[in-house]
Amino acid sequence: MLFAILGLVLLSGLLALVLYNTLIKKRNEVENAFSGIEVQLTKRYDLIPNLVEAVKQYMQHEKSLLENITKLRVSAMNPETASDMKLKLDNQISSGLGKIMVAVENYPDLKSNSTFIELQKSLNEVEEQLSAARRTFNAMVTDYNNSIEMFPSSIMASFMGLRRRELFIAPEEAKKRVDLKKMF
Amino acid sequence: MKSRKEFKEIYLRAIKPKLVRFERARNKMRRQIFLLAIASFVANIYVVHFVLGITEALFSILPAFLVSVTFGSYKYWAFRREFKNKLIAKVFELAFPDFTYRPNGVDEVGDSGGALEVLKDFTNSKIGNLSQMAEFNRTSLFLSESNTFRYEDEISGKLGKTDVCVSEVFAKRVTGSGKNRRVENIFSGLFFKLDFHKNFSQHTVIRPDFAERFLGGLIGNKLQKMGSSFSNLKLVRMEDPRFEKLFAVYSSDQNEARYLITPKLMEKFVELQKSNKGRVSCAFFEQKFYIAISSRKNRFEPSFFGSVLPFADLKDIYEVLELLQRLVEEFELNTRLWSKE
Numbered sequence: 336m337l338f339a340i341l342g343l344v345l346l347s348g349l350l351a352l353v354l355y356n357t358l359i360k361k362r363n364e365v366e367n368a369f370s371g372i373e374v375q376l377t378k379r380y381d382l383i384p385n386l387v388e389a390v391k392q393y394m395q396h397e398k399s400l401l402e403n404i405t406k407l408r409v410s411a412m413n414p415e416t417a418s419d420m421k422l423k424l425d426n427q428i429s430s431g432l433g434k435i436m437v438a439v440e441n442y443p444d445l446k447s448n449s450t451f452i453e454l455q456k457s458l459n460e461v462e463e464q465l466s467a468a469r470r471t472f473n474a475m476v477t478d479y480n481n482s483i484e485m486f487p488s489s490i491m492a493s494f495m496g497l498r499r500r501e502l503f504i505a506p507e508e509a510k511k512r513v514d515l516k517k518m519f
Numbered sequence: 520m521k522s523r524k525e526f527k528e529i530y531l532r533a534i535k536p537k538l539v540r541f542e543r544a545r546n547k548m549r550r551q552i553f554l555l556a557i558a559s560f561v562a563n564i565y566v567v568h569f570v571l572g573i574t575e576a577l578f579s580i581l582p583a584f585l586v587s588v589t590f591g592s593y594k595y596w597a598f599r600r601e602f603k604n605k606l607i608a609k610v611f612e613l614a615f616p617d618f619t620y621r622p623n624g625v626d627e628v629g630d631s632g633g634a635l636e637v638l639k640d641f642t643n644s645k646i647g648n649l650s651q652m653a654e655f656n657r658t659s660l661f662l663s664e665s666n667t668f669r670y671e672d673e674i675s676g677k678l679g680k681t682d683v684c685v686s687e688v689f690a691k692r693v694t695g696s697g698k699n700r701r702v703e704n705i706f707s708g709l710f711f712k713l714d715f716h717k718n719f720s721q722h723t724v725i726r727p728d729f730a731e732r733f734l735g736g737l738i739g740n741k742l743q744k745m746g747s748s749f750s751n752l753k754l755v756r757m758e759d760p761r762f763e764k765l766f767a768v769y770s771s772d773q774n775e776a777r778y779l780i781t782p783k784l785m786e787k788f789v790e791l792q793k794s795n796k797g798r799v800s801c802a803f804f805e806q807k808f809y810i811a812i813s814s815r816k817n818r819f820e821p822s823f824f825g826s827v828l829p830f831a832d833l834k835d836i837y838e839v840l841e842l843l844q845r846l847v848e849e850f851e852l853n854t855r856l857w858s859k860e
Contacts, residue, residue, distance in 0.1 A: 371774055459856045463717070467777035474756055474773075 354491040361479040365500055368472040369418075372503070375465040376411070376425055382461060383408045383428075386454050390435065393445040397438050404431040422503070432458070469503045476500045520844055521614055526837050529614045530830055537606055538828050544601070545827055548594050556587040595823060602821040603672075610836060611674075618676035618840070622819075624651055624686055655690060658802040658809050659724050659752060659769075661705050665690035670710075672819045678844060679853035682714040685843050687818060688811070708797055708814035709839065715779075715808040716852050721772035723779055724752060725788065725801040728767040759785040765792050766799075779803050787849050810846060 387401050394401065410416060411424040436455075445451055480499050483492035521529070563583035567573050603622035611620040652668035673686040688710040692703040752769035755776045762785035770776035792799045797813035818835040821827050847853060 456856065460717075463781070464774075464778055466781070467774050470758065470777045471774050474758070478756075 350487070351491060354488050355495070358482060358488060358492055358495060358497060361475070361482050362497065365472070365475045365479050368468070368475040371468040372465065372472055373421075375461060375468045376421070379428070379458070379461045379465065380408050380412055382454065382458055383432075386432075386435070386458065389448065389451045389454055390439070390442075390445060393442045393448075394435075394438060397435070400431060400434055400438070404428060404435070407431065473502045476502050520617075520840060523837060526614050527830065530833060533613055534606075534610055534833065535828070537609060541602060541606055541821070541827050544598060545821065545823075548598050549823070552587070552591045552594055555590050556583070559583040559586045599821055602827070603819065607672075607819055607836070610833060615676075615836075615840060618674050621673045621675075622671060624648075624670045624673040651686075651688075652690070655688060655710070658804050659722065660726070660800045660802045660809060660811050661690075662726075663692045663703055663705050665692055665705050667691040667693050667702075674839065674843070678847045680714075680855060681716075681847050681852040683843055683847065684712040685839060686710050706800075706811055706813060709812045709842070711808075711810040711812075711843065711846060713808045713810070713846065713850075713852060715803065715806070716855055717779060719775055719779055719803055719806070721770060721775045721803075722752060723755075723768065723770035723772075723776045723803040725766050725768050725780070727798045727800060728763070728765060757785060758782070759789075761789050762786075765789060784850065791846075791849070808850075808852070812842075 383404060387405055391398075391401055407424055407428050411421055411428065416424070439445055439451075482488045483497045483499065560580065560583040564579050567578050567582075573579075600622070607622070608620055611618055648668050648670050651670035652665055655668065655670075656664045668691070669687075669689040671687050673684065675682075675684040677683065687708070689707045690705040692705055694701050694703075750769070751771050753771070753773070755768045755770050755773045757763055757766075757768055757777075757780065759782060766788060768776055768780060788799065788801070795812055800811045802809040816835075818839065822832070
C-alpha cells in the first residue's frame with residue numbers, strides 16, 4: 336500500500352515536472368516568435384527613410400502622407416514604446432505604405448526609376464518575411480493557448496498564472512493588399 | 520512552346536518518316552533475336568544430347584536461354600540508344616529547340632552505335648546515376664535513402680527567367696541478400712528541379728501526409744511530431760486545413776518554411792495534388808525547388824513488342840513539357856518581385 340502511494344506521488348511529481356517544462360518551453364517559443372516579428376519590423380523601418388527619399392521628389396501631392404509615415408516610424412522605433420502600441424503603429428505604417436504604393440500608379444517616371452524598383456523589391460521581401468514571422472507567431476500562440484486551456488496542462492497553467500495570448504490579426508487595410516505585380 | 524496542334528503537324532511532316540525507319544529496324548531486331556534464339560536452342564540440344572550425351576532437361580535449354588537473353592538485351596539496348604539519341608533528340612531539335620535532351624542525364628559518347636560505345640554508354644549512365652542519386656538523397660524528399668537508382672530522360676532549359684530540368688527517376692532501397700533481401704520502392708516518376716523566385720538558405724520539405732489523413736488531426740499530428748524529433752527537419756504546422764490534410768511540412772527553420780510556403784502556394788499544391796494521380800512531394804534545398812510526382816509509367820521508351828509509329832508515345836514528351844510549363848506558371852516562378860533576380 337505504502338509503495339502504491341509512494342509510486343502515485345512520484346508519478347504525479349513527474350507529470351507536474353513535464354507539464355511545467357512543456358509550458359515554459361511553449362511560452363518561450365511565443366516570446367521568440369514575437370522577437371522574430373520585431374526583427375522584420377526593424378528591417379522595414381530601415382527601408383522607410385530610403386523609400387521616402389526616393390519618392391518625395393515625384394510625389395508632391397502626398398507630402399503629408401510621407402511626413403506622417405516618417406513620424407510613425409520614429410515613434411515605433413522609440414525603445415520606450417510599449418509592445419501593444421508598437422503593433423498599432425505597425426498597422427498604421429502598413430496602411431501608409433499601402434497608400435504610397437497606390438499613389439505610385441500616378442507617377443510613371445517613378446515606377447520606372449531603378450532605385451525605386453530595387454527598394455520596392457526589398458520592401459516586398461521584408462513584407463513577405465514579416466508575414467511569415469506573424470504566421471509563426473500565431474502558430475506558436477495557438478499551440479500555447481491550447482496547452483493552457485486543455486486538461487491536464489490547464490491545471491498547471493493556472494498554478495503558474497499563465498494567461499491566454501492574443502493572436503496577431505492583420506489590419507483591414509493590410510488585408511486589401513495592393514497587387515504589386517500590376518505595378519511592374 | 521509550340522501548341523499541341525503544331526506538334527502534331529511536325530510529327531506528321533518530319534518525325535513520322537523517321538519513325539518508319541525505326542519501325543523497320545525494330546522488326547529486323549526482333550527477327551534477329553528470334554532466329555538466334557531458335558539457332559542456339561537447336562545447337563544447344565544437338566551438342567548436349569548427341570555430342571555430350573547428357574540427358575538432363577536443364578542443360579538442354581539453359582545455355583541457349585542465357586545466350587538468347589544476353590544477345591536480346593544487347594540488341595534492345597543498342598536499339599533503345601539509337602531511338603533516344605537520334606529520334607527523341609530530333610523531336611526536341613524540331614519541336615522544342617529551347618530544351619536540351621540527355622537520355623541518361625550525362626553527355627553521350629560517340630555516335631557510331633558500335634558495341635564498345637554501347638558498353639561505354641551503359642557504364643556512363645551508371646556513373647551519372649551515382650551523382651544524381653546523391654543529389655536526390657540530399658533533398659530528403661523521402662524518408663528512406665535510395666541505394667539503387669536510375670536517372671534517365673533529362674530535359675533541361677529555361678522557361679522565361681527560370682532554369683528548369685525534369686527527368687525520370689526510379690529509386691529503390693535494397694537491403695539484405697538471399698532470403699533476407701528486401702526491396703523498398705521509394706519513388707518512381709517525374710523529378711523536377713526548378714529555380715525558385717525567392718532566396719533561401721535552409722532546408723524545407725513537403726511530403727504526402729498519410730498519418731493525418733488516416734488517423735485524424737490529433738493522433739496524426741502527434742505521430743508526425745514524434746517522427747521528426749530525431750531529424751534536423753522539424754514538423755511545421757500550416758494554417759490551411761485542406762493543405763494540412765494532404766501534406767506534412769518539415770523544415771530546419773519554420774520562419775523560412777512559412778516565407779516559402781505562402782497561403783497561395785499551399786492552394787497551388789492542393790490543386791496540383793488533386794489534378795495528379797501520383798503523389799506530390801517537394802523540397803526547397805540549396806536554392807533549388809524540387810518537385811517529385813510519382814507515376815508508374817516509363818516514358819520515352821521504344822516499344823519492343825508493339826509498333827513505335829503511333830503519336831500516342833511521343834505525346835508523352837509534350838505532356839511532360841506541358842506539366843513543366845504549368846508548374847512554372849502556377850507557382851509564378853518567373854515573377855521576380857523579391858530581391859532575387
